Amino acid sequence: MKWSWIPDHAGDLVTITLLHLRMTGTAVFFGLLVALPLGLLAYRVPRLKSVVLGVSSLLFTIPSVALFTLLLPLTGLTPTTVVVGLTVYTLVVLVRNTVEGLESVPPKVAEAARAMGYDRVRTLVTVELPLALPVIMAGLRIATVMTISLVSVGLVIGQGALGQLFVDGFQRDFGVPIIAGIVITLLLALVADALLVGVQRVLTPWHRTGR
Amino acid sequence: MISFDAVNKRFDDGTTAVHELDLEVPEGEITVLVGSSGCGKTTTLRMVNRMLDATSGVIRIDGRDVREIAGSTLRRDIGYVIQQSGLFPHRTVADNIATVPKLLGWDKKRVRDRVEELMATVGLAADLGRRYPHQLSGGQQQRVGVARALAADPPILLMDEPFGAVDPVVRALLQDELLRLQAELRKTIVFVTHDIDEAVKLGDRIAVFRTGGHLVQFSTPAQLLTHPVDEFVADFLGAERGLKLLSLATLEDVPVRPTTTAREADESGGDEWVLVLSDQDTPLGWRSSSDRALIPAHGLSGGDSLLAGLDATVSSPTGLAVRVDAAGRYVGVSDQRAINESATRFRSEVLVP
Known part of the structure; x- marks a missing residue:
C-alpha cells in the first residue's frame, strides 16, 4: 500500500470532498423545499395522504441508473443530474416525516391555538411546525446521511464526487483511494449528523429541559 | 349576555349535537352546562366562539350575532380554557400567558406587567414564568391555562372540563380558587362538566343536557336539587340529592355553644x-x-x-x-x-x- 498517495493528492481530495458536500446539501435542501408543502398537503387533505406517500416511496424504487438516464436529455453528464436524482430520493423520508411530525402535534394544542384567535397560517408557522420539528429533523438526519452515501452512485455518469475514488481504485487495482473514499464518506456522515443534532437542540429549547 | 335562539347543530355524519336550544347566559355569573358525554354541552360551548358554527338559529353576544364577527377576531375577545390545559409545549409559561396580548399587539412592557400580575392572581410563583409547561404539575398547568385565558381581560370565559384531568384534591382547590377569582372579576363564565357535584359547587345556574342535545332544565342549583323537572334530571342528580342541597347552605346561622x-x-x-x-x-x-x-x-x-x-x-x-x-x-x-x-x-x- 502506498499511503503516500493520500498526501500527494490532498488538494484533489479536498476539492471532491467539498463537491460531495455541496451536492448533498443541494439535494437535501431542495428535497426539503419539495417535501414540506407535499407533507402539509397530505396532512391537511387526508384523501391525498396515501397518494402523496405512495408516490414519494415509489420514486425511491426507481434504480439510479434509470433515473439518471431519464434526466440525461435535460441536464446532461453534470452534477446537476445526480443532484436532481438524489433530491427525488430524499422525498421518501422527508415527506413521510413531515406528515408524521404534523400529526404528532397534540390536537388539544392546535385547538387551543385556534381558540386564542390564531388563524390557520399563524397556527401552522408558530405552533404546528415548531412542534413537528423533532420528527422532521429526524427525517432530515436520515435523508442527509443517506444522501452522503448515495452521491457516490453518480459515478455511473462520471459525477460521483468521492465515488470517483472507487472507480480510480478499481481501475488501477489500488486500494488506497477506495479506503480514503470510504473513510471520508463515513466521517462526513458522522459530522453532518452531529451538526444536525446540534441544530435541533438550538431550535427546540423546550426539549432540553428536565422536569 | 350570551343568548341562544333556536340553535341547532347537526354534524356531517347526520348526528344532531344540539337541538332547538334556547338559552340565556346571564352576565357576570357562572353558568354550568352539565350532562353525560354526547349530550351537546361541549358543542354548545364551542359555538359561542365559533370554533363551530350553528346549523341554524342565532347566537348573540350582547345582542350581536356572532356570525357577523370574524372567528379569529371574536376568539381573541373570549377566554378559553380546555382540559389538560392545551398549553403550547414549546413556549415558556410566561409566553403562553402572553399569547393573546401579543396577538393584540400590546407593547412588550405592558405584556410583561400583565403576565406578572396574572401569575400572582392565579397563584403561581413568578420564577415559574421561565419554565416550560411539561416542567409543571397538572394543577399548575391548569392555573397557567386560566391565566392565559384571562390575559386580555375578556368579559367572557369559556371553560371546557378544565379540571377534568387533575386529581380530586387539586380539583377541589382549583374550584375554590375559581370561585375566589370570580368573586373579584365577575366574568360571564360558561363552564362545561359531566360532574354534577362540580356543577352544584361552581354554578350560579346549571343547564342540564340530555343525549341528542336537548336542554332539559335550566335553573339555580337549589331549584335543580329541590325541583328536578323529570326522572332524567332526578337520576342525573344522583341518590344524595338532599345532601348536595346541604352543600349550598353555610354554617353561618347555625348556633354555637361552648364545650369543655x-x-x-x-x-x-x-x-x-x-x-x-x-x-x-x-x-x-x-x-x-x-x-x-x-x-x-x-x-x-x-x-x-x-x-x-x-x-x-x-x-x-x-x-x-x-x-x-x-x-x-x-x-x-x-x-x-x-x-x-x-x-x-x-x-x-x-x-x-
Missing part, C-alpha cells in the same frame, strides 16, 4: 371528652381521660357548608362540629340538632317557588 376545652399539656381528669386547643386557640382534636390518643378535629368556619358541618358531627366522637372564626381560632361547637334545624329552614326557603 383543654390545652395540649393539661392532664385532664374526668371521663368526659375534652377539646384540645393549641396555644393559638386552634382546635387540635378530642381527648378523653380513658384514652390518651387524640382524635383529630378540623375546625369549620361560618363559610363552610352545612354538609361539611353534618359530616363533622357524624365523624366526631362527641357528635359535635368544632367551629372556628375566620382566623381559625376556636369559638365553640354546634351539635347535629342545630345543623338539622338550619337544614330544614334552608330547605323550606328554597322549596318556596
Whole structure:
C-alpha cells in the first residue's frame, strides 16, 4: 500500500470532498423545499395522504441508473443530474416525516391555538411546525446521511464526487483511494449528523429541559 | 349576555349535537352546562366562539350575532380554557400567558406587567414564568391555562372540563380558587362538566343536557336539587340529592355553644371528652381521660357548608362540629340538632317557588 498517495493528492481530495458536500446539501435542501408543502398537503387533505406517500416511496424504487438516464436529455453528464436524482430520493423520508411530525402535534394544542384567535397560517408557522420539528429533523438526519452515501452512485455518469475514488481504485487495482473514499464518506456522515443534532437542540429549547 | 335562539347543530355524519336550544347566559355569573358525554354541552360551548358554527338559529353576544364577527377576531375577545390545559409545549409559561396580548399587539412592557400580575392572581410563583409547561404539575398547568385565558381581560370565559384531568384534591382547590377569582372579576363564565357535584359547587345556574342535545332544565342549583323537572334530571342528580342541597347552605346561622376545652399539656381528669386547643386557640382534636390518643378535629368556619358541618358531627366522637372564626381560632361547637334545624329552614326557603 502506498499511503503516500493520500498526501500527494490532498488538494484533489479536498476539492471532491467539498463537491460531495455541496451536492448533498443541494439535494437535501431542495428535497426539503419539495417535501414540506407535499407533507402539509397530505396532512391537511387526508384523501391525498396515501397518494402523496405512495408516490414519494415509489420514486425511491426507481434504480439510479434509470433515473439518471431519464434526466440525461435535460441536464446532461453534470452534477446537476445526480443532484436532481438524489433530491427525488430524499422525498421518501422527508415527506413521510413531515406528515408524521404534523400529526404528532397534540390536537388539544392546535385547538387551543385556534381558540386564542390564531388563524390557520399563524397556527401552522408558530405552533404546528415548531412542534413537528423533532420528527422532521429526524427525517432530515436520515435523508442527509443517506444522501452522503448515495452521491457516490453518480459515478455511473462520471459525477460521483468521492465515488470517483472507487472507480480510480478499481481501475488501477489500488486500494488506497477506495479506503480514503470510504473513510471520508463515513466521517462526513458522522459530522453532518452531529451538526444536525446540534441544530435541533438550538431550535427546540423546550426539549432540553428536565422536569 | 350570551343568548341562544333556536340553535341547532347537526354534524356531517347526520348526528344532531344540539337541538332547538334556547338559552340565556346571564352576565357576570357562572353558568354550568352539565350532562353525560354526547349530550351537546361541549358543542354548545364551542359555538359561542365559533370554533363551530350553528346549523341554524342565532347566537348573540350582547345582542350581536356572532356570525357577523370574524372567528379569529371574536376568539381573541373570549377566554378559553380546555382540559389538560392545551398549553403550547414549546413556549415558556410566561409566553403562553402572553399569547393573546401579543396577538393584540400590546407593547412588550405592558405584556410583561400583565403576565406578572396574572401569575400572582392565579397563584403561581413568578420564577415559574421561565419554565416550560411539561416542567409543571397538572394543577399548575391548569392555573397557567386560566391565566392565559384571562390575559386580555375578556368579559367572557369559556371553560371546557378544565379540571377534568387533575386529581380530586387539586380539583377541589382549583374550584375554590375559581370561585375566589370570580368573586373579584365577575366574568360571564360558561363552564362545561359531566360532574354534577362540580356543577352544584361552581354554578350560579346549571343547564342540564340530555343525549341528542336537548336542554332539559335550566335553573339555580337549589331549584335543580329541590325541583328536578323529570326522572332524567332526578337520576342525573344522583341518590344524595338532599345532601348536595346541604352543600349550598353555610354554617353561618347555625348556633354555637361552648364545650369543655383543654390545652395540649393539661392532664385532664374526668371521663368526659375534652377539646384540645393549641396555644393559638386552634382546635387540635378530642381527648378523653380513658384514652390518651387524640382524635383529630378540623375546625369549620361560618363559610363552610352545612354538609361539611353534618359530616363533622357524624365523624366526631362527641357528635359535635368544632367551629372556628375566620382566623381559625376556636369559638365553640354546634351539635347535629342545630345543623338539622338550619337544614330544614334552608330547605323550606328554597322549596318556596
